[in-house]
Every structure is written in C-alpha cells, then in structure tokens.
Amino acid sequence: MESTARGTGTSGLRADCGSCFGLCCVALPFAASADFAVDKDAGTPCTNLNAEFRCTVHTELRRTGFRGCTVYDCFGAGQKVSRHTFGGTDWRTAPESAAAMFAVFPVVRQLHELLWYLTEALTLRPARPLYADLRKLLAETEDLTLLGPGLLVELDVAGHRRRVDELLLRTSELVRTGVRRGRKDRRGADLMGARLRGADLRGVSLRGAYLIAADLTGADLRTADMIGADLRDARLAGADLRDSFFLTQPQLNAAGGDATTRLPATLDRPAHWS
Structure with missing residues (x-):
C-alpha cells in the first residue's frame, strides 16, 4: 500500500x-x-x-x-x-x-x-x-x-x-441539498475518457460513475459524492476535492494528480503523483 x-x-x-x-x-x-x-x-x-x-x-x-x-x-x-x-x-x-x-x-x-x-x-x-x-x-x-x-x-x-x-x-x-443548483447527477454514468476539464461538479453525485482516464484537470468537485467512482488513470491535476465526500485512498492512488490537486484533510497525496 x-x-x-x-x-x-x-x-x-x-x-x-x-x-x-x-x-x-x-x-x-x-x-x-x-x-x-x-x-x-x-x-x-x-x-x-x-x-x-x-x-x-x-x-x-x-x-x-x-x-x-x-x-x-x-x-x-x-x-x-x-x-x-x-x-x-x-x-x-x-x-x-x-x-x-x-x-x-x-x-x-x-x-x-x-x-x-x-x-x-x-x-x-x-x-x-x-x-x-x-x-x-x-x-x-x-x-x-x-x-x-x-x-x-x-x-x-x-x-x-x-x-x-x-x-x-x-x-x-x-x-448535497442546496449545492447542486440544477446540475445533473452522474450516478453510475459512463464518463470514461470524458473531457471534464474545469467542470463545475459541486454537489453532483458521482456514485459508481466510470471516470476511467477522464480529464478532470482543474475540475471543482467540492461536495461531490464520490463513493464507488472509478478514478483509474483519471487526471486530477489542479482539481479541487477538498469537500468531496466518501472518497477513499484507493481511488486517489488509482488516479493521477499533482501538487496543485486539493484533497480532503483525511487523505494523503499519493507518492507517485508528480
């Protein structure tokens, strides 16, 4: 680990x-x-x-x-x-x-x-x-x-x-009530390779979403429900995950980020990130 x-x-x-x-x-x-x-x-x-x-x-x-x-x-x-x-x-x-x-x-x-x-x-x-x-x-x-x-x-x-x-x-x-502001939930969505650079995903449910190799560079994921989201090879450079919830260390370890990726206080920046 x-x-x-x-x-x-x-x-x-x-x-x-x-x-x-x-x-x-x-x-x-x-x-x-x-x-x-x-x-x-x-x-x-x-x-x-x-x-x-x-x-x-x-x-x-x-x-x-x-x-x-x-x-x-x-x-x-x-x-x-x-x-x-x-x-x-x-x-x-x-x-x-x-x-x-x-x-x-x-x-x-x-x-x-x-x-x-x-x-x-x-x-x-x-x-x-x-x-x-x-x-x-x-x-x-x-x-x-x-x-x-x-x-x-x-x-x-x-x-x-x-x-x-x-x-x-x-x-x-x-x-997430009051944060979503009409944004479409993405629970279980197929977002493999999706271009979500800079996307405003605050308050969105990404439960079980397939985000494999998705470009989430600079995306705002505060107050997003991340439980079960597949982040393998997702690009998280500059993304803001500070108040996202139900995010786990294995999910981060499977993704790619850098020093500008903002994380919840309970999780570590993976050693392999640039």
Whole structure:
C-alpha cells in the first residue's frame, strides 16, 4: 500500500502493515496485466513477500510491474484479522488456520470500508438528523468485525452493505441539498475518457460513475459524492476535492494528480503523483 488516510476517528481504519501477516500479499489473487507482473492464485504468497511478512520491492512496486499493489488499501482489515480475529498467530506458524484467515480477510476488509464511510458521514454537519442512525449502524458494523472466523465467513456482507448504502444515500442527499443548483447527477454514468476539464461538479453525485482516464484537470468537485467512482488513470491535476465526500485512498492512488490537486484533510497525496 502506497499511502494511508489520516484523520480523527479513522486511526483503526488505516493499514498498519507492521501489525499484519502480509495478508493482502497472500490471500488475494492477481493476474499478469498492466497492474501486476505475474499471475498469483488466492492463498499463494507473492514471491516478493519475505519471511518477516514484508514486501521486498515495496519502494519499487511501480517500476517492477506491481502498480496494482500501490492502489490497494485494506482499510486496516489486515491488522484486525491478524491481531484480533486470530490472536496474533500467523499462518506460517499455524498453517492449519491459513485457509480460514485468508477467507476472513476480504470479509473484514469490506466491513472496514463501510466503517470508513459511516465514520466520515458522522463528520458531515448537514447529516445531523441521521447521526443517531449512523452511530447505531457504525457500532453494529464494528461488532461484526469482532466476530469469530466461523461467523465471519458465513456473514451476509452484501445484505449489510445494502443497509449501510441506504443510509449513506440519505446522508448524501442531505449534504448535497442546496449545492447542486440544477446540475445533473452522474450516478453510475459512463464518463470514461470524458473531457471534464474545469467542470463545475459541486454537489453532483458521482456514485459508481466510470471516470476511467477522464480529464478532470482543474475540475471543482467540492461536495461531490464520490463513493464507488472509478478514478483509474483519471487526471486530477489542479482539481479541487477538498469537500468531496466518501472518497477513499484507493481511488486517489488509482488516479493521477499533482501538487496543485486539493484533497480532503483525511487523505494523503499519493507518492507517485508528480
């Protein structure tokens, strides 16, 4: 992982690779492509993972063909599974737990991503009427992350995500009310390669929009709902994302920006940006 979010309430949702057993380097599969130099099956350790669960090419991931690794973020699920769910016993020391650990990791990762959104929603002042519901669902989601391995692998994550998403949609409407000013929402829109240089996208819903390779240079994205927007190779130089919400580090890591790109205070400027 290239960089992580910083912010009040998000400390447990930041990847701490030093407290993890290299789970993203083992549990997840990848295929030889522009993002990965080789094929790797799920449950098979990456050849770059050493005995201390560290990446031997971490500082050269992009140069060595592992661009996908610089985009990925586990939202702190790695250390939760390593240190809480399995009590600090790693999959090498206890190989009998490996399969369960690798199955649980992506489940907890999804739950931690939902925790990120719910935590952020509680910082959005227009969403105050929903704070009680948000706190309740936040606590419930956190409790789910503390379940044992057997219960986690059987968890209906999709069903829980639907409940969270419904509340986040209501949050989005409250935050964007009065900001949209007649601008067309772009939820789920196909904007691949779109020319949006300097576009005024304040208060627009870009939930799930395909912005792959879109030119957003100098665009104003303040108070835009960015949840699930695909920003792979999108050009964000000079764009203003300061008050955009439900934006995550993986989305930024997948995009291209520079020193003039303005970001929310809770997110880091990716190391590979010019």
